Amino acid sequence: MSAPRVGIIGIGQSEFRSRRDDSSYPDLVREAVAKAMTEAQLDFDDIEAIVYSLSPDAMVGIGNAERLGVDAVGGRGKRFLRINTGGATGISSVAAAYYHVAAGACDVVMTAGADKVGECGDSQTVLNKIWDPQYERPLPLGTITMLAMSGIRYAEKYGMTQEDMAQVVVKNRKHASLNPHAHLRKEVTVDEVMASRMISWPIKLMDCCPQSSGGGAMILASERYIKENRLDAVWITGVGHCSETYYIGDRMGNGYMADHADAFALKRSFERAYKMAGITDPRKQVDVAELYAPFSNTEYHAIEAAGLAGLGEAVAQVNEGRFSIGGEIPVNPSGGVLCTNAIAVTAMIRVAEVALQVSGRAGGHQVKGAKLGIASGNGGDHQFFGTMVVEA
Numbered sequence: 001m002s003a004p005r006v007g008i009i010g011i012g013q014s015e016f017r018s019r020r021d022d023s024s025y026p027d028l029v030r031e032a033v034a035k036a037m038t039e040a041q042l043d044f045d046d047i048e049a050i051v052y053s054l055s056p057d058a059m060v061g062i063g064n065a066e067r068l069g070v071d072a073v074g075g076r077g078k079r080f081l082r083i084n085t086g087g088a089t090g091i092s093s094v095a096a097a098y099y100h101v102a103a104g105a106c107d108v109v110m111t112a113g114a115d116k117v118g119e120c121g122d123s124q125t126v127l128n129k130i131w132d133p134q135y136e137r138p139l140p141l142g143t144i145t146m147l148a149m150s151g152i153r154y155a156e157k158y159g160m161t162q163e164d165m166a167q168v169v170v171k172n173r174k175h176a177s178l179n180p181h182a183h184l185r186k187e188v189t190v191d192e193v194m195a196s197r198m199i200s201w202p203i204k205l206m207d208c209c210p211q212s213s214g215g216g217a218m219i220l221a222s223e224r225y226i227k228e229n230r231l232d233a234v235w236i237t238g239v240g241h242c243s244e245t246y247y248i249g250d251r252m253g254n255g256y257m258a259d260h261a262d263a264f265a266l267k268r269s270f271e272r273a274y275k276m277a278g279i280t281d282p283r284k285q286v287d288v289a290e291l292y293a294p295f296s297n298t299e300y301h302a303i304e305a306a307g308l309a310g311l312g313e314a315v316a317q318v319n320e321g322r323f324s325i326g327g328e329i330p331v332n333p334s335g336g337v338l339c340t341n342a343i344a345v346t347a348m349i350r351v352a353e354v355a356l357q358v359s360g361r362a363g364g365h366q367v368k369g370a371k372l373g374i375a376s377g378n379g380g381d382h383q384f385f386g387t388m389v390v391e392a
């Protein structure tokens with residue numbers, strides 16, 4: 001069965017900073033929506049449905065903040081759906097917008113949202129609440145300690161060093177310095193990363209994503225609508241998802257699918273998206289990748305789960321420059337999650353950035369000749385994964 005084609009016709013990204021005191025929560029959503037609407041050259045009357053991208057409310061500090069967001073997206077009187085799969089929320093939202101169009105329910109759908117992570121007080125305290133109160137919360141788990149454990153396992157299994165982790169930061173910060181939308185844009189050296197303060201061994205300050213505030217929006221449309229209105233578009237040709245169990249302990253055991261070093265469910269999600277898009281050899285077919293990796297070590301298992309390198313091979317290949325702009329398959333040319341993480345829209349920005357790349361509109365961080373890109377999102381304690389293939 002071949003899926004009907006769904007195109008991306010509008011993209012909007014706000015400015016991302018630690019704090020956006022100049023902008024209320026709905027105004028941050030509006031900032032991104034206005035840009036996407038201008039790019040798509042549409043009126044609000046043209047939008048038939050809204051998929052609202054909002055991860056834990058506590059980050060924004062407003063209960064059920066989709067209620068407040070509804071007017072920022074011009075949602076009154078329209079189909080409206082809120083999505084939350086933690087860090088994967090943004091890509092799940094693009095997928096839900098895709099399904100509206102692919103199912104033939106609507107011709108034009110907008111997905112949008114914003115986050116104020118930098119203004120929530122302490123993201124780790126908020127995120128600690130996603131774990132089971134009896135067994136896991138008191139460890140204490142946060143996103144950093146959780147992914148530090150997977151970093152330790154990856155280092156043990158594949159020989160990754162802290163300097164190897166720093167190489168990912170150096171690469172992504174260099175990329176971010178070319179991207180005006182990125183939050184952390186200052187280039188850094190391996191020595192600077194190594195000298196930054198330890199947060200949760202082996203993750204140091206500069207191995208961490210920042211707590212960002214900002215918004216994102218995308219507009220999707222059917223092929224019929226795009227052709228009738230002679231609009232420019234790039235096409236979503238593959239969509240995948242995969243979930244993990246709730247308790248981390250239940251995921252441990254022998255073999256690839258139960259090893260904390262490897263992102264097995266992410267791999268399965270990629271396989272689903274690749275099958276749909278007809279990708280049989282990602283190393284040859286993928287031109288650019290925006291992979292969700294909030295801590296430097298996690299980019300390694302994301303590259304491997306995407307099939308861009310074999311298990312344990314990504315470290316050497318990052319060091320050789322294979323995944324840098326100018327290399328064979330640039331990974332996170334925008335600077336990625338490591339440089340900007342406004343959680344509710346971060347995975348949406350991965351798709352948006354790939355769309356910009358394959359349409360040749362990424363500006364200073366453009367990957368030359370990119371025609372096919374992949375994006376991913378990870379959420380809820382590496383529990384929910386979403387993946388997408390976008391083509392010119």
Ligand SMILES: CC(=O)CC(=O)SCCNC(=O)CCNC(=O)[C@H](O)C(C)(C)COP(=O)(O)OP(=O)(O)OC[C@H]1O[C@@H](n2cnc3c(N)ncnc32)[C@H](O)[C@@H]1OP(=O)(O)O
Binds near residue numbers: 211
């Ligand atoms: C897998 C999933 O489920 C989904 C996910 O996305 S998981 C990831 C979710 N996000 C997080 O976990 C956020 C991780 N980061 C943090 O918790 C914090 O930034 C931190 C603990 C690393 C540092 O906290 P902190 O010391 O209180 O710093 P913070 O208040 O954030 O920022 C202070 C300054 O340091 C800077 N800074 C923060 N992180 C930085 C970093 N990684 N590198 C360099 N500078 C950084 C900030 O930009 C800020 O500077 P400005 O005020 O000039 O903007």
